[in-house]
Amino acid sequence: MKVSQLAKNAVNAATLLPEATASGNVRVLSSLLGPSYRGLILQKGKNESETVLPVGYKTIFDWTYERGRIPKMQQLYEMAKTSQWNASKDVDWSIEVDPLDEKRPIVPDEIIPAGSMDTWKTMSEKEKAAFRHAFLSWIFSQFLHGEQGALFATAQVTTAVPWVDGKLFGGTQVVDEARHLEAFHTYLSQKLEKVYEINDNLYVVLDALMGDSRWDFKFLGMQIMVEGLALGAFRTFHEVLKEPLLKQILDYVIRDEARHVHYGVLALEKFYKNGISEKERAEREDWAFEVSLMLRNRFIAHELYDEFFAHRMKRSEWNKAVLESEMMAYFRASMFKRIIPNLKRIGLLSDRIRRHYEKLGVLVYEQEKAAPELTHKDIMRDG
Numbered sequence: 001m002k003v004s005q006l007a008k009n010a011v012n013a014a015t016l017l018p019e020a021t022a023s024g025n026v027r028v029l030s031s032l033l034g035p036s037y038r039g040l041i042l043q044k045g046k047n048e049s050e051t052v053l054p055v056g057y058k059t060i061f062d063w064t065y066e067r068g069r070i071p072k073m074q075q076l077y078e079m080a081k082t083s084q085w086n087a088s089k090d091v092d093w094s095i096e097v098d099p100l101d102e103k104r105p106i107v108p109d110e111i112i113p114a115g116s117m118d119t120w121k122t123m124s125e126k127e128k129a130a131f132r133h134a135f136l137s138w139i140f141s142q143f144l145h146g147e148q149g150a151l152f153a154t155a156q157v158t159t160a161v162p163w164v165d166g167k168l169f170g171g172t173q174v175v176d177e178a179r180h181l182e183a184f185h186t187y188l189s190q191k192l193e194k195v196y197e198i199n200d201n202l203y204v205v206l207d208a209l210m211g212d213s214r215w216d217f218k219f220l221g222m223q224i225m226v227e228g229l230a231l232g233a234f235r236t237f238h239e240v241l242k243e244p245l246l247k248q249i250l251d252y253v254i255r256d257e258a259r260h261v262h263y264g265v266l267a268l269e270k271f272y273k274n275g276i277s278e279k280e281r282a283e284r285e286d287w288a289f290e291v292s293l294m295l296r297n298r299f300i301a302h303e304l305y306d307e308f309f310a311h312r313m314k315r316s317e318w319n320k321a322v323l324e325s326e327m328m329a330y331f332r333a334s335m336f337k338r339i340i341p342n343l344k345r346i347g348l349l350s351d352r353i354r355r356h357y358e359k360l361g362v363l364v365y366e367q368e369k370a371a372p373e374l375t376h377k378d379i380m381r382d383g
């Protein structure tokens, strides 16, 4: 990458730095420095066909094969075995999709971040249709990349978790994530015919949890934070998008993701209560908060800005408009509704960290159901 591009990336990344000091935990910040450098400055994952990421963590064999240490995890494994579906056979791929349909758009204007901007009104119907198509492709491309991250993280978790029940369930999740990758990729490549590269900030989160040597950070990052976000986002898009095939895929995926978050809560609940010191617990709490901020503030779709709006408005105007858009508010609400109750349940919502979440206005969700109590009906009913 050219020096001028690196400098430009550094300037763009610098606008995000003030929030990176929010928790004030130096250990946490230093652990996120490498992933941030690779994601935001070097833009790893972009302009290359593969990214090599060395990972260092311990794999653990459980020779006791002791079953039932966490009985609910055993039940979850049973449930996973009978809930498998086949992405190539059970989904009706014969449904035709026209992502450029101007009369019946798949994406309603209310949820398009640009939909509330003055510039939107000046665009032709053809331009709007092209943007809707790009927006849908961008969002689902990020889901696709997140699924690849989930596939790898789950493979890591399966080898790193100390108990055999955790390994058995982990095995089912690996298959689930492979299926999600397959379904989203088929939709993007065959129906939308457009795939975007990974967003820099999503890369940072995936890099951070893949590269961490501690097994529970992988659970915390993937099963609680990213899957929590995914569950909220999938439910939001299931409700608002007007396209039956995508709804069908999301319905299947949501059922799987709900099990995955549940698994993360079961694994961490006990471990955080008895297996770590107060200092270690606080570090996890701060890390989860930093990741919350990343997930909350950084999916600003600069890729779409560069493609469609760079000649119409400043980047800062775009950032403001997107962050204040109705869609973003809805997305944040559905994401924190799934994350906060689970953080509370696993013991990462102490009085010390609460004031930070309070500033974000997300403590209202702490009374919501945590993953072990949450049914599919709950998720589909209230997001």
Ligand SMILES: [Fe+2]
Pocket: 147, 150, 176, 177, 180, 257
């Ligand atoms: Fe998934």
Ligand SMILES: [Fe+2]
Pocket: 150, 177, 227, 256, 257, 260
């Ligand atoms: Fe998942």
